[in-house]
Amino acid sequence: MRTGVWLVGARGSVAVTSIVGAAALRAGLAEPIGCVTEHPRLRSQALPAYADLVFGGHDVVNTGLIKKAEALAAAGVVPARLVAALHSELSAVDDDLRPMPKDAAAIRADLEAFRDRHALERVVVVNVASTEPAVEPHPAHASLAALHAAGEGVLPPSAVAAYAAFTAGCSYVDFTPSTGARLPALHELAVRHRLPYAGHDGKTGETLLKSVLAPMFAMRRLHATSWSGLNLLGGGDGATLAEPGANAAKSASKQRVLGETLGYVPDGTTRIEYVPALGDHKTAWDLVTFEGFLGTAMRMEFTWHGCDSALAAPLVLDLARLAAAAHRNGRVGPLAELAFFFKDPIGATEHGLAAQFETLAAFVQDLR
Numbered sequence: 001m002r003t004g005v006w007l008v009g010a011r012g013s014v015a016v017t018s019i020v021g022a023a024a025l026r027a028g029l030a031e032p033i034g035c036v037t038e039h040p041r042l043r044s045q046a047l048p049a050y051a052d053l054v055f056g057g058h059d060v061v062n063t064g065l066i067k068k069a070e071a072l073a074a075a076g077v078v079p080a081r082l083v084a085a086l087h088s089e090l091s092a093v094d095d096d097l098r099p100m101p102k103d104a105a106a107i108r109a110d111l112e113a114f115r116d117r118h119a120l121e122r123v124v125v126v127n128v129a130s131t132e133p134a135v136e137p138h139p140a141h142a143s144l145a146a147l148h149a150a151g152e153g154v155l156p157p158s159a160v161a162a163y164a165a166f167t168a169g170c171s172y173v174d175f176t177p178s179t180g181a182r183l184p185a186l187h188e189l190a191v192r193h194r195l196p197y198a199g200h201d202g203k204t205g206e207t208l209l210k211s212v213l214a215p216m217f218a219m220r221r222l223h224a225t226s227w228s229g230l231n232l233l234g235g236g237d238g239a240t241l242a243e244p245g246a247n248a249a250k251s252a253s254k255q256r257v258l259g260e261t262l263g264y265v266p267d268g269t270t271r272i273e274y275v276p277a278l279g280d281h282k283t284a285w286d287l288v289t290f291e292g293f294l295g296t297a298m299r300m301e302f303t304w305h306g307c308d309s310a311l312a313a314p315l316v317l318d319l320a321r322l323a324a325a326a327h328r329n330g331r332v333g334p335l336a337e338l339a340f341f342f343k344d345p346i347g348a349t350e351h352g353l354a355a356q357f358e359t360l361a362a363f364v365q366d367l368r
Contacts, residue, residue: 001328003048004120005320006111006170008161009129010057010097013235013280014175016068017078017313018055018128023089024082025050025317034314036340037321042360046329046367047321056096056114058107058161059129065094075279077309104152107164115168124323125165125172126316127199132156132178140185144192147185155183162186166193171323174199175316182346191333196326198319198335201343204311205304206231206270206284207257208353213288213302214261215352222290225297227258228268229286233308234278256344257351281307315341325367337363 005022007015024030032038037047066083069090073080083090096117098110115123140150152160158178165172166181166189174180174197181190181197190197203211206229217224259265268287284304292298319341326335339345340356350356 001048001324002052002054002118002120003320003324004054004056004114004118004123004170005316006114006123006125006165007055007057007316008100008125008127008158009059010055011059011061011063011065011068012128012130013068013072013077013309014128014312014316015057015059016065016072017309018316019065019090019093020069020072020078020082020086021313022050022053022055022317023086023093026053027086027089029082029085032314034311035318036315036360037318037364042364044325044364044368046325046364048324050317053317053320054096054118054120055093056098056110058098058100058110060100062099065090065097072280072309077280077307100157102157102160104160104164104167107161108168111164111168111170122324122327123168123170124320124327125161125170126320127158127161127172127174127176127178127180128312128316129158129176129178131176132158135179141183142185144185144188155179159183159186162197163189166190166195166197169193169195171195171327172197172199173319173323175202175312175319177201177344187333194330194332196323196331196333196335197346198323198338199342199344199346202312202315203341203343204308204315205282205306206286207343209284209286209302209304210257211261211351211353211356213300214258215354217288217290218262222292222298224258224262224266224288224290226267226289227286229270229284231270231272231282231284232275232278233272233282234274234276235280235308260349261351280309281305322364329367335363 069083072078073083135156138154140147140154156179158180162172162181288300334347336347339348340360
């Protein structure tokens, strides 16, 4: 079941950590720690094996894959011993990385050539590129006919990638809060081509904790009066999120879990700040004030320190395997059952992590 994984943003930290990790798993040099699909309830022969994953991708930069992997090793993101041991594997993947085209036809041509070159059964396109600002609604976004009439120039880059993926017969996963396939016209295109898609915005840190803690407040009937968060991060993602439009898109994605879990939105905001010295690591601090019985005021604080790429990479591998299996099993349209992986899941309103896991387990069981 040879499966292509085409990464948009293929030379970025998340993508390169995913590629190094998959190569290490295939060579037996690492354990699949953090890979959700290795949970006993989720292991399935319906999913392609790590050894069956073939990587390629697009990026706007041309940094060599080995050079980027060595930089990640120097930053403590991936073990240097793995980069040294996997030079030939990483070099082979580098041969399948291409400059990012601006038009869907060129992206589609690269996808089709990749599939043919490696005799792949199917290809999953995964967007791990930098966050885009939220786009203004456009009439062409509402229907495929209107989009064709207007031309793909009305689409943001992530949506152009989704458009190209669907026309090339590939499923699509958006690990970012960018627009991606979240347009009615692109949903229509996916359905026309009988393809699944999923997203968006991978859940790796602060929001992961919110999806555990918010259901606790709801089930215990404790009223959260405010919930404020401060996220400090470095690296390329942090630099991108220093831009106000991208920052706003990310913050909105992070807040959805509270309103849809609690049934109301507490006071407070989520702030994101760029701290270059943190590199690929991030720190999140949250303060929750809440009322208990008889209006007694209480508070909770938590801090999360994590390495974003090391948290995200195993989820990228999980999502590629799950999307490929869903495609193989004839699933079409948004994969709401994959909400477990996302801050702002397409087609789902359940944000509690435990409930999302049960839905995911049932989904994988059906794939068998």
